[in-house]
Amino acid sequence: MDINLSVNIGKLKICNPIILASGTVGYGEEIAKFLELSKIGAIITKSISLKPRKGNPPQRIVETPSGMLNAIGLANVGLEEFITNKIPLLEKFNSTVICNIAASSIEEYVECTRTLNDFDIIKAFEINVSCPNVREGGLIFGNDLSAVGKITNQVRAATEKTIIIKLSPNNSQISEFAQVVKDEGGDAVSAINTLVGTAFDINTRKPIIKNITGGLSGPAIKPVALAKILEISRKINIPIIGLGGIMNWKDVIEFMIAGASAVQIGTVNFINPFAAYEMIEGIANYCISNSIKNISELTASYQL
Amino acid sequence: MDINLSVNIGKLKICNPIILASGTVGYGEEIAKFLELSKIGAIITKSISLKPRKGNPPQRIVETPSGMLNAIGLANVGLEEFITNKIPLLEKFNSTVICNIAASSIEEYVECTRTLNDFDIIKAFEINVSCPNVREGGLIFGNDLSAVGKITNQVRAATEKTIIIKLSPNNSQISEFAQVVKDEGGDAVSAINTLVGTAFDINTRKPIIKNITGGLSGPAIKPVALAKILEISRKINIPIIGLGGIMNWKDVIEFMIAGASAVQIGTVNFINPFAAYEMIEGIANYCISNSIKNISELTASYQL
Amino acid sequence: MSKIIIENSIVESNERINSNVYLLKVTSPEIASQIGVGQFCNIKVSDTDYPLLRRPLSICDVEDDKLFFLYQVVGVGTEILSRKMKGDRLNILGPLGNGFNIQDDFETAIIVAGGIGIAPFPFLIKKIMNKNIITYVGFKTKADIIDYGLKNCKYSTDDGSLDFKGTCVDLLKSEGKTLNSKCKIFACGPNSMLRNLKEFCSDKNITCEVSLESVMACGFGICQGCAVESKNDDNYKLVCKDGPVFNINEIKI
Amino acid sequence: MSKIIIENSIVESNERINSNVYLLKVTSPEIASQIGVGQFCNIKVSDTDYPLLRRPLSICDVEDDKLFFLYQVVGVGTEILSRKMKGDRLNILGPLGNGFNIQDDFETAIIVAGGIGIAPFPFLIKKIMNKNIITYVGFKTKADIIDYGLKNCKYSTDDGSLDFKGTCVDLLKSEGKTLNSKCKIFACGPNSMLRNLKEFCSDKNITCEVSLESVMACGFGICQGCAVESKNDDNYKLVCKDGPVFNINEIKI
Numbered sequence A, B: 001m002d003i004n005l006s007v008n009i010g011k012l013k014i015c016n017p018i019i020l021a022s023g024t025v026g027y028g029e030e031i032a033k034f035l036e037l038s039k040i041g042a043i044i045t046k047s048i049s050l051k052p053r054k055g056n057p058p059q060r061i062v063e064t065p066s067g068m069l070n071a072i073g074l075a076n077v078g079l080e081e082f083i084t085n086k087i088p089l090l091e092k093f094n095s096t097v098i099c100n101i102a103a104s105s106i107e108e109y110v111e112c113t114r115t116l117n118d119f120d121i122i123k124a125f126e127i128n129v130s131c132p133n134v135r136e137g138g139l140i141f142g143n144d145l146s147a148v149g150k151i152t153n154q155v156r157a158a159t160e161k162t163i164i165i166k167l168s169p170n171n172s173q174i175s176e177f178a179q180v181v182k183d184e185g186g187d188a189v190s191a192i193n194t195l196v197g198t199a200f201d202i203n204t205r206k207p208i209i210k211n212i213t214g215g216l217s218g219p220a221i222k223p224v225a226l227a228k229i230l231e232i233s234r235k236i237n238i239p240i241i242g243l244g245g246i247m248n249w250k251d252v253i254e255f256m257i258a259g260a261s262a263v264q265i266g267t268v269n270f271i272n273p274f275a276a277y278e279m280i281e282g283i284a285n286y287c288i289s290n291s292i293k294n295i296s297e298l299t300a301s302y303q304l
Numbered sequence C, D: 001m002s003k004i005i006i007e008n009s010i011v012e013s014n015e016r017i018n019s020n021v022y023l024l025k026v027t028s029p030e031i032a033s034q035i036g037v038g039q040f041c042n043i044k045v046s047d048t049d050y051p052l053l054r055r056p057l058s059i060c061d062v063e064d065d066k067l068f069f070l071y072q073v074v075g076v077g078t079e080i081l082s083r084k085m086k087g088d089r090l091n092i093l094g095p096l097g098n099g100f101n102i103q104d105d106f107e108t109a110i111i112v113a114g115g116i117g118i119a120p121f122p123f124l125i126k127k128i129m130n131k132n133i134i135t136y137v138g139f140k141t142k143a144d145i146i147d148y149g150l151k152n153c154k155y156s157t158d159d160g161s162l163d164f165k166g167t168c169v170d171l172l173k174s175e176g177k178t179l180n181s182k183c184k185i186f187a188c189g190p191n192s193m194l195r196n197l198k199e200f201c202s203d204k205n206i207t208c209e210v211s212l213e214s215v216m217a218c219g220f221g222i223c224q225g226c227a228v229e230s231k232n233d234d235n236y237k238l239v240c241k242d243g244p245v246f247n248i249n250e251i252k253i
């Protein structure tokens, strides 16, 4: 049987629904030692901001039960260096690139998008309004409906390429945010970014993460991610890229059933850099066993 | 060294900060096979509603990575049966009882509180505005500031006993809810109730939990709980009873450092019904090693 | 009701019986001295928080201070369990639940077991040696067949690779014309099988006790996770506390 | 830069060296053929999702296709590791990071190791057998002492239960008057020790390379979790990619 794993999200066409999540594969250089990036649905760059950011002081990460907290703080090379050094590299890898943008003002989002819009290799933008580790652009925008609306609207004006807004799970009605994205012309949402969390050292009484709080990722948050995706899927007609705790192909299928058109994988890359390959193979086999011709038949195929 | 483990929350005095969480020890009957309840800080009853509730149809629970989802649906014997059969039992156990009340209207909260106010054995009320598994009284009230305010205000009018409002973690600013509780005369908050989550069977494409979504508890949510408690502690001056994923005495200490005056333990009782004993012993030893005379010195002793 | 014990038991052996079924033998004197037929234990398979919950297993057999469990590897918990070796420790909670009633007046015990559903019966058989016993036991295929501790077995296989082709309930039906009110059925297996059996029992008017499974968090009545619909009233029963053994007419399967 | 490999290695032995230190030997031909002195591997200690992250361990020694790791049990991951037995499989990612530079012009290698900080040195010593080697190694107390693979050791103990009383840096200071620019220091141990050493090295103007530790998620440069402050510019270095071995003046400890 011939299985069609390709997926369309807005104008973005990807050869399979496995996307490498922002912040978990840098700009592709290191993960390319394990994966031929052209065979992966897409890669999302580490969040790019106008100016370079050195990120938060260490300790930046800590392991938690079936999860991890991180407060990298959007450490990134900045727009200029990204264009000069990272884009050529991504071109060499022949990968489908989604550029993730983080910013502390609407103008910054727009400026980054407009500048990057000229690069053919960038097929879509993921707008990160939900990083829990920086105040502006994260905790402030991500949980404010009107800010998310404005950002979507203005970024929309700056590009014709696919716009994906990456939503925060740290609010009570994620579907309201998806609605605003849709209303303001966004093509898709990705859900979820990390949950705010913390941990203390009981000897020093200090937070283990220097930034005090961090973002929780990994299998621990999978049930929460699935519920958020299901909520959006049941209420709003907009493509969803699902993520949060995906570890294997079964999780990919589960996310697609819950409403995702494609998925992103983050934390798992740290542990198993071949995970993307294994998932592509696993979902193809699942399709064969279940006589599914097009993987997108799975999207939102839940039986409630 | 003499360690004082006792804690005061409003008028409520408990002999140690370990409280058995609502819904995880029924009305004390079964857990009393393992624990002498008089030795535990307090027991919080399964949520009581005016009328009996049979709860949600099965499947009601599912294990997730380092956690579990439940959608019991506030199955409980109802106010009358509670008074007739459960209170006498709790009196026999000589336990400090906090009565948890769930309701689908403000009037129901008030009526339950007023009726139960007469029973000496009930030393405090925990008002559950945050059950994720019932629409009214849970998802609706719990994430609505004005509803939480009104409920606190009216329950306050019905009792002089300690009122604890159990807060939902499924919103972006839990401290705003704590502020409202304080403003309306509540004595304390407990944080957190479960996070909304779900899981799908990839063969049937049905949610594994019949109720579609459930509440996530256990170690998976510990980092989230700690962050919520820290947020309240830094912003609002109100006693916090911390819970969410506590498995051992080290976790208890961590929660107290993060801002909790006392803690509740839930899921761990299912796995280790002696957990409360082990925690009481563990925190006492920690106090000895760290020359802490009063356990309450630990509360909010974070070094940020 | 008997006391519930938490015992740090010691693994004596953990023998592979067929491709994915194991027989675990542990020394657990306190639980062994208390446990009754059809009861179960809730086992912590690791000493970390993963997997989080205990795993419920029926008591399969008891010899002095030794407990036996017969289990099938289906997921992460049973997989971890299958790697335990002589000398390892296992934290066991039990005895739990209400077992089979063997006091009532029957002459012939008909045991009906589907696959790993045979687990609770070796101990039962030991306790009713004075009765006639006929065991109908069904497996998918010949290679799966286990006869540990069973007596007077009649086999069925789904694929007909041994003896009767069909389920054990089909086999019972085909042979069961002679059943009468002096018979009592004890059954355990997949719900589809139990539904089938229920029909047969009400047709024939034979008493039948079934041992049910349900996902469980606690196993001793505090989480309400293991609810099963009751036939009589509009309420739920708890598999762990009211069961796992029920009269087949008591519950909706 | 060498290729990074993921190899399903086979445990050959996992020997307890003292109360909580183990020497693990695995067959891992691909990694063994590539790994250099001072590099490390990132090890998956269980085949479930718990614990979630790999555990970084320095390469302690290499013999043909065998890798050796010397590790201390400190938490859940190393505890699980300590229970591995001959024949078990371990998923190992490596070789990772930049190791010690042994090409430059020095005559005497001064090794300074605090506690389990000795781990990377047996392999280093093997590779610089043609040089003079003096090893200053400090332990808490006599019972902790390990000399696996070391050479020309001078011991210190915090409690004075053997030889010099104090830290290994104290010992170095007390003996190190004769150090000159033909010496090079290789160090590994707690940060407090390394800070002390740094002072000493700048006083004496001796080149010193240190192997750092940091909590890590990936170990190969994609998570940015292992940042350490750089001395030269205002940026961070990654312990896993830029290190774990740094010139002591390159980084803020």
Ligand SMILES: Cc1cc2nc3c(=O)[nH]c(=O)nc-3n(C[C@H](O)[C@H](O)[C@H](O)COP(=O)(O)OP(=O)(O)OC[C@H]3O[C@@H](n4cnc5c(N)ncnc54)[C@H](O)[C@@H]3O)c2cc1C
Binding pocket: B062, B063, C040, C051, C053, C054, C055, C056, C057, C058, C059, C069, C070, C071, C072, C073, C074, C075, C076, C077, C078, C079, C116, C119, C120, C212, C213, C214, C215, C216, C244
């Ligand atoms: C009272 C009782 C007695 C049982 N006796 C036996 C026995 O003697 N031999 C035997 O092989 N099996 C028995 N089972 C089933 C056994 O408990 C499950 O196969 C086991 O829990 C699966 O765990 P896992 O981690 O391998 O599977 P997973 O599928 O990874 O488990 C995931 C979760 O689902 C639960 N679960 C999965 N399958 C079942 C099931 N069939 N019943 C209950 N919970 C389940 C697990 O406990 C766990 O919480 C019994 C179940 C109950 C309720």
Ligand SMILES: Cc1cc2nc3c(=O)[nH]c(=O)nc-3n(C[C@H](O)[C@H](O)[C@H](O)COP(=O)(O)OP(=O)(O)OC[C@H]3O[C@@H](n4cnc5c(N)ncnc54)[C@H](O)[C@@H]3O)c2cc1C
Binding pocket: A062, A063, D040, D051, D053, D054, D055, D056, D057, D058, D059, D069, D070, D071, D072, D073, D074, D075, D076, D077, D078, D079, D116, D119, D120, D212, D213, D214, D215, D216, D244
């Ligand atoms: C490059 C490098 C090389 C190392 N080489 C060795 C070695 O050869 N021998 C040895 O005994 N130890 C070594 N360590 C330290 C070792 O990685 C930790 O002791 C180990 O990860 C602890 O895991 P745990 O689960 O037992 O402890 P836990 O405290 O339960 O671990 C919790 C989390 O913290 C991390 N962590 C805890 N302590 C450390 C630490 N000191 N460094 C880095 N991460 C830590 C763990 O990886 C885990 O993610 C090295 C560390 C690094 C970074």
Ligand SMILES: Cc1cc2nc3c(=O)[nH]c(=O)nc-3n(C[C@H](O)[C@H](O)[C@H](O)COP(=O)(O)O)c2cc1C
Binding pocket: A021, A022, A023, A024, A046, A047, A070, A072, A074, A100, A128, A131, A166, A192, A193, A194, A216, A217, A218, A219, A221, A243, A244, A245, A246, A264, A265, A266, A267, A268, D223, D224, D225
């Ligand atoms: C170390 C780390 C760094 C991250 N950095 C970013 C980032 O720069 N931008 C972003 O949008 N998301 C970032 N994320 C969030 C992930 O893209 C993803 O939303 C989250 O980790 C949940 O998915 P997972 O459970 O598969 O990891 C980061 C996550 C981790 C663990």
Ligand SMILES: Cc1cc2nc3c(=O)[nH]c(=O)nc-3n(C[C@H](O)[C@H](O)[C@H](O)COP(=O)(O)O)c2cc1C
Binding pocket: B021, B022, B023, B024, B046, B047, B070, B072, B074, B100, B128, B131, B166, B192, B193, B194, B216, B217, B218, B219, B221, B243, B244, B245, B246, B264, B265, B266, B267, B268, C223, C224, C225
């Ligand atoms: C099976 C189950 C039933 C619960 N029932 C109730 C309830 O009736 N009322 C309530 O306020 N909380 C209820 N809770 C929530 C717990 O009291 C607690 O807030 C939550 O489980 C987090 O704590 P834990 O991680 O220690 O379990 C229930 C939790 C579980 C797991």
Ligand code: FES
Binding pocket: C215, C216, C217, C218, C219, C220, C221, C222, C223, C224, C225, C226, C227, C238, C239, C240, C241
């Ligand atoms: S399993 Fe908890 S009540 Fe039955």
Ligand code: FES
Binding pocket: D215, D216, D217, D218, D219, D220, D221, D222, D223, D224, D225, D226, D227, D238, D239, D240, D241
């Ligand atoms: S550990 Fe991931 S970048 Fe260093």
